[in-house]
Amino acid sequence: MALGLTSVPEPSWIELDAHYPAHLAERAKLLAHRRTEVLAAISGSEAMQAELLETLADHLCRHHPAWFSRRGSALDNHLLNETMVLDEDPLGCTGRLVQEDFCLLREEEPNRLVLIAAILCFPSRWRLSSKMGSPLGAIHTPVPMYRNKLERPVDRFLGALKAGRIAQRLNWSIMDDATLFQPTGHGVNDFECAVTAENAGETLVMRVERQTFRRLPRTGGIAFGIRVHVTALASIVAVPGEAARLLAAVRALPPEMERYKSMLPFRDALFTYLGRIA
Structure with a gap:
């Protein structure tokens, strides 16, 4: 359990890859049919929502000009052949522009950040409705060891984060479900x-969250980005040496973290599968 922060240059803030069309189609579907589950905001967050969208639109047009261009309040998405009006529904627009989810955090008092708005189409087993309006410490109460090892470093880091700087960290889990929208x-x-040592490579996936942090200069809020990558285990262990590294990492997980990550039903099959390859 460590922050594991690294700096991110501005051009690398947003990740776009070959899954973009499929991911954006799923996000549009979720916003159309399950909006209250994937989008939430409290009163007073409107300026921060607008600044996030403006920052994102400027970034996309500046660093990906072949794919995004601006005409006043209209943003042309050439990847999807769509035009979006930016002065309407800022969180919804954000959710239909990129594969990242975003949580907006406001500093209520020194080193106390509260979740005030979010677009969360691809949650990793948590419900937005149960966290809205809560401080970071309370949001992470279910996470083993967070309070003792991460809460203070996280609060200090975010409290000191300067506008213009972007940081990232990675968070990983092994799951038996490749679904992107997982609120529980x-x-x-x-x-x-149904996972066995024989089918673990095809039935298990590694789900990685690339988490980014940047301060919005006008409102002072923190934009916490979450970009989810899901990869079949077989693809990962095909890389020489990765099975042994992953086996060591999984073995090092404390029992309470294994329970939190819901790994116990397939733990033995995973160990056997990785051990054979390693």
Whole structure:
């Protein structure tokens, strides 16, 4: 359990890859049919929402000019052949522009950040509705060791984050479900599991969150970005040496973290599978 922060140059803030069309189609569907589950905001967050969208639109047009261009309040998305009006529904527009989700955090008092708005189409087993308006410490209460090892470093880092700087960290889990929209599932270990040492490579996935942090200069809020990558385990262990590294990392997980990540039903099959390859 460590922050593991690295700096990110401005051009690398947003990740666009070959999954962009499929991911954006899924995000549009979620916003159309499950909007209250993936988008939430409290009163007073409007200026921060607008600044996030403006910052994002400027970034895309500046660093990906072949794919995004601006005409006044209209943004042309040449990847999807769509035009978006930016002065309407800022969180919804943000969710339909990039693969990243965003949580907006406001400093209520020194080193106390509160979640005030979010577009969260691809949650990693948590519900937006249960966290809105809560400080970071309370949001992470279910995470083992967060309070003792990460809460103070996180609060100090975000409190000192300067506008113009972008930082990132990575968070990973092994799951038996490749679904991007997963609002539930943490700490559930009593489910029937069809994973075996023989099929683990095809049925298990590594889900990685690339988390980014930047301060919005006008409103002072923190834009916390979450970009989810889901990769079949077989693809990862095909890289020489990765099976042994992953096996060591999984073995090092404390029991409470294994339970939190819902790994117990397939833990033994995973160990056997990785051990054979390693």
